[in-house]
Amino acid sequence: MSTRAISVDGVSKKFRLERNRPSSIKEAILRIGKTNDADDFWVLRDIQLQIERGSFFGLIGHNGSGKSTLLRLMAGIHRPTTGTIESDGRLSALLELGSGFHPDLTGRENVFLNGAMLGLSRKQMAESMDTIIEFSGIGDFIDEPVKIYSSGMYVRLGFAVAVNVDPEILLVDEVIAVGDEAFQRRCMAHMNLLREKGTTIVLVSHNTRLMTELCDTIGWLDHGRLMEVGPSEGVIASYLAAVDADGDNKLTTRD
Amino acid sequence: MRKSASLIYHFAERESKARYKRSLLGWFWSFMNPLTTVLVYNFVFGVVYGAKAPLTDNGKAESFGLYLFTGLVVWSVFTGVVNGSMGWLAGVSELRKKIYFPTETALLGGAAANAVQTSLEAVVLITIMIAFANISWTVIFLFVALTLVMLFALGIGFIVSVFNARYRDMQYLMGILLGVAFFAVPIVYTEELLNRQEVPDLVRVFVTWNPPALFVEIARDAMYFLEVPQWNRLLAATVWAVVTFTVGWVFFRSKSMEISEEP
Incomplete structure (x- = not known):
């Protein structure tokens, strides 16, 4: 077994925009063989990321930054448009309700x-x-x-x-927040237990305080690009600074 | 591999259970359906139109009903799996957006449930034939025919279910195509009727050699005439089944990752 639980290598992900889907058979036939860049939306661009075995990794970023898509790619639900993504170990995911x-x-x-x-x-x-x-x-x-x-x-x-x-690898999207306080505490306790057993955990959340508490490494995504990866405090500080600089305090108060 | 096997089992079980959920008589309905079809067709074509079936091997029976039933057992695999595949894939598409699993297991599971149902019908058919003392070792070719029609139908099912995931037009189109195709197979009429002069050669060749017709004819040779099917029919049927299944499988595998991205 390698020391890497998940390797993300040059991954980009493109989605097709719904509004540009052909609405009739005639249109669909006329469009065969034609591609239009305006039909596409790049959710992730050229992501390079290694998640070490046994680490508790957090992903932060604004709404629509691509966190959940990256998690889904790791879970094998979607296939990256370019690049490769590899995970080593039994993977369990809790992605949404x-x-x-x-x-x-x-x-x-x-x-x-x-x-x-x-x-x-x-x-x-x-x-x-x-x-x-x-x-x-x-x-x-x-x-x-x-x-x-x-x-x-x-x-x-x-x-x-x-x-x-x-x-061996657990992916958790921001879903625990739905449970009541008692259940949330039990989740945290259990995730810590898993971490002690050597499980690699990847968590997506907007709760920066929680992330600082739990994660040892954090990746910050902004408009589909990985801005910074490193120890929790540093990355969260950069992220919050960027939010402040944006003059948009909506995200910081979500905590 | 083991993971896929347990998923196929799971989907098959679910399909079988869901089929007669909330019904009092349960599996009884799976016999009622082919039974009423045979009775109605027998009445309309056998009694009203006075269609005559060829003599069975033992020369005792000349039963249009049995002639029909043999063909229908094979045909129902074809329509059941082709129509079913679109529903089986649609049924797991929401799930597949949230968790990874090999999507083909849903279709294979549905087909397995269909195979169980078909086995029951085959048992009924064999029992009736035994009662008419019209049975021989050629019965093994019934299972050859059923295996081949299953492979062929799955091959088509793999393809149409992918298209149906994007455009639901597929299920309506298939409903019409299968309705037409039913009459392109000698089930409610006999092959002898095709030998009349009024029937153009092209129609005769098509009705004799199209794949579903081949599977039906093989089963009827085996169960009704108690003959070993002609080798060229067996060969053509096998080639159709294997090629269609392979093409469908390859196509499905190349597209199956996109299913989670459908709206």
């Missing part, structure tokens, strides 16, 4: 489905089932379809699964 849950299935069925997606056998999942139910505090709702869950229940079950499948 109800991440990876099928609304019609019960909580229990979803836990098995998630386990299968992470490469865990039914038996392994059955063994962790009690821990997951206990950790999530879902109780009897585990046998109800997840579509009737509250948003807090969604996140709690999602987090319980993500951290109890013994991940």
